[in-house]
Amino acid sequence: MNISARARGIELSVTLALDARAKALMAAGRDLVNMAVGEPDFAAPPEVQGAAIERVRSGNVRYTAAAGTPELRAALARHLEATRGGPWTANQVVVCHSAKHALSGAILALFQEGDEVLVPLPAWVSYDEILRIAGARPVHVPGRADLGPDLAAVAAAITPRTRGILLNSPCNPTGYVWSKGELAALVELAEAKDLVILSDEIYRRLVYGERPFASPLEVSPAARARTVIIDGASKAFAMTGYRIGFAAGPEPVIDAIARLHSQLTGSPNAISQSAYLAALQQEPPQVEEMRLTYQRRRDLLLDGLRRLGLPTPAAQGAFYAFPNVSAHLNGAPDSGPFCERLLEQEGVVLVPGSAFGAPHHVRLSYALGEDRLQEALVRLERFLTTQ
Numbered sequence: 001m002n003i004s005a006r007a008r009g010i011e012l013s014v015t016l017a018l019d020a021r022a023k024a025l026m027a028a029g030r031d032l033v034n035m036a037v038g039e040p041d042f043a044a045p046p047e048v049q050g051a052a053i054e055r056v057r058s059g060n061v062r063y064t065a066a067a068g069t070p071e072l073r074a075a076l077a078r079h080l081e082a083t084r085g086g087p088w089t090a091n092q093v094v095v096c097h098s099a100k101h102a103l104s105g106a107i108l109a110l111f112q113e114g115d116e117v118l119v120p121l122p123a124w125v126s127y128d129e130i131l132r133i134a135g136a137r138p139v140h141v142p143g144r145a146d147l148g149p150d151l152a153a154v155a156a157a158i159t160p161r162t163r164g165i166l167l168n169s170p171c172n173p174t175g176y177v178w179s180k181g182e183l184a185a186l187v188e189l190a191e192a193k194d195l196v197i198l199s200d201e202i203y204r205r206l207v208y209g210e211r212p213f214a215s216p217l218e219v220s221p222a223a224r225a226r227t228v229i230i231d232g233a234s235k236a237f238a239m240t241g242y243r244i245g246f247a248a249g250p251e252p253v254i255d256a257i258a259r260l261h262s263q264l265t266g267s268p269n270a271i272s273q274s275a276y277l278a279a280l281q282q283e284p285p286q287v288e289e290m291r292l293t294y295q296r297r298r299d300l301l302l303d304g305l306r307r308l309g310l311p312t313p314a315a316q317g318a319f320y321a322f323p324n325v326s327a328h329l330n331g332a333p334d335s336g337p338f339c340e341r342l343l344e345q346e347g348v349v350l351v352p353g354s355a356f357g358a359p360h361h362v363r364l365s366y367a368l369g370e371d372r373l374q375e376a377l378v379r380l381e382r383f384l385t386t387q
């Protein structure tokens with residue numbers, strides 16, 4: 001069969017492919033420390049599990065409205081009022097199968113052939129590919145030396161074809177949290193150049209005290225007219241496999257996403273909608289416990305990496321460390337061969353930084369128990385001394 005040019009041009013998600021490879025090796029008996037995938041290692045809170053089971057047992061597991069149940073949309077509107085400032089209505093929120101689904105819906109609704117969309121680097125692997133599926137052109141904007149956003153470079157990258165910018169704070173892979181000042185400068189630029197801000201806030205809850213999370217919506221009422229929020233249950237509530245998330249923003253955009261999804265994917269999973277509703281309504285105490293655990297792990301890992309002599313930016317949020325390994329690349333242009341050798345010799349699975357537009361770095365997820373993090377550091381030290 002002939003594969004369409006659209007599909008031929010799309011890469012398999014590097015992180016998911018690496019995770020699949022690691023799981024196959026582990027199934028074959030290899031002792032690996034898998035730090036590749038961005039997935040909480042906790043179970044979803046009991047309230048979430050209970051709501052999902054109850055929904056199944058109720059027998060009411062039918063299609064819901066394509067934009068989500070009215071209860072969940074209303075709960076998300078209240079959640080937005082509480083966390084980003086209000087007012088919000090249910091019509092300004094569309095429930096999606098995941099944050100990824102919300103993001104692809106928003107990108108398909110907003111951008112088209114010939115549009116340019118700015119992607120400040122380093123950036124999550126999927127932005128480029130989803131933009132390409134929509135026919136838009138991702139325009140990479142290099143970050144500062146500390147891997148934070150370079151707003152002068154963002155301004156310089158704008159052309160008459162630029163339609164939007166992808167914002168991700170806290171950032172995957174760096175853990176960088178944008179300051180209110182940086183957000184204000186971004187909003188000002190977006191207003192001057194009539195750009196949409198797609199704000200991926202999936203790691204919003206996972207910040208560790210140095211800098212509070214802020215959304216561009218908090219900058220000014222005008223920011224709201226040009227911002228679409230992407231968020232979901234995967235990271236904050238340890239609900240990755242439930243596949244549930246949402247997009248929120250001006251009603252015409254939300255309406256367009258809902259129409260697209262009604263044709264492409266239909267209603268989101270009814271069971272997961274009940275589970276997400278329970279998470280939002282009951283605010284399980286495990287969420288804060290998980291955050292504190294990630295914070296301890298982050299401190300342990302950043303400290304360990306720096307002791308190994310790897311320059312590592314201060315990650316203020318999410319659950320990744322993103323050290324620079326350029327001193328150990330043996331002349332290679334990127335960290336791909338470094339990650340391959342590390343996997344072969346020591347069984348530690350990392351993601352090469354080129355997947356995020358920073359080829360001299362590697363990404364380590366610290367969504368792993370402290371004993372596994374210690375083990376990873378021991379193996380990494382042994383590996384580095386042989387390079």
Ligand SMILES: Cc1ncc(COP(=O)(O)O)c(C=O)c1O
Nearest residue numbers: 038098099100124172202232234
């Ligand atoms: C920055 C970012 N956005 C979105 C997602 C997707 O989350 P979901 O599981 O809801 O699709 C991820 C998952 O790794 C992510 O890192």
